[in-house]
Each structure stands twice: as structure tokens, then as C-alpha cells.
Amino acid sequence: MNRENKRKQYQKGYYKTHACDDSFTCRVCGRPVVPAGAGSDHRNHCPNCLSSLHVDDEPGDRAADCGGIMDAIGVWVRKNGEWAVIHRCRRCGVLHSNRAAADxxxxxxxxxxxxxxxxxxxxxxxxxxxxxxMGGDGAVR
Ligand SMILES: [Zn+2]
Ligand SMILES: [Zn+2]
Known part of the structure; x- marks a missing residue:
């Protein structure tokens, strides 16, 4: 990688507009995580244990200084039927919602x-x- 690209990579907000193709080893379960197979440009959690790291304030901005491990504590379904995972940071307690990946x-x-x-x-x-x-119509009387 040349210097110009390296500088670009670490600029704030870079991952918002560029695909994140980092490979990493999951800090929770130790599984090597590669970008292929996610079905999305942004792989932000481990496909095995679903854990994540608190590195973003907004998805992909890499603006958070916390770095804590984020546990998957819930799932919800978006309007379009797509599943999303709710992550909570072990260190600071912040909640994030992230699209579930294909794998x-x-x-x-x-x-x-x-x-x-x-x-x-x-x-x-x-x-x-x-x-x-509830009297059969779902209303609590
Ligand atoms: Zn993992
Ligand atoms: Zn945090």
C-alpha cells in the first residue's frame, strides 16, 4: 500500500464511503474474520459469536476512542424484513444497531x-x- 492510500485509510469517516475490507481476529472467540461472505461492504462484527468492538460512533466512522468489546444482546427486524443486531459496549454501555450479515x-x-x-x-x-x-382483541382491560 502506498503512503497516499495509507493516509486516506485512517482519515475520519473513511469507512463511511469506502468498503471496509479489513481482516481481524475476533477478540472474544478467537476466530479469524475475513470480509468475504458478509454480503455487505461493512463487516463490523464476528459472524461466529456476533461480538463487535466499540470503534465507531456512527457506523463506519471509526471515531470512537472507547475500543471496548460489544456483546450482541438483542436482535430486531427492520421494516424491510432485514435482521439487525443490537450491540452493547462492555466498557461504556453504549448501544448500537448493526445489520446482520449474510453469514x-x-x-x-x-x-x-x-x-x-x-x-x-x-x-x-x-x-x-x-x-x-385481553378479551381476545389484544387490548388490556
Ligand atoms: Zn467471535
Ligand atoms: Zn464503548
């Missing part, structure tokens, strides 16, 4: 999605009572 571990994604269902905030055996309370 993200589907079982890991599902296990995160199922967590609230597996640990409901009320006793599961009372779900019938709750449904009865």
Missing part, C-alpha cells in the same frame, strides 16, 4: 432472539389468564 451464525441469532421468550417477565403458566384479560 452470521443463525443459531446464535436465534438464541438471542428467543431469550425474552425463554425468560418471560411473568410466570408462563399465567399466560392463559393474561390472554383472558
Amino acid at each position: 452470521d451464525n443463525p443459531m446464535k441469532l436465534m438464541s438471542i432472539a428467543m431469550k425474552p421468550v425463554a425468560f418471560p417477565p411473568f410466570p408462563l403458566e399465567r399466560i392463559e389468564e393474561l390472554i383472558a384479560l
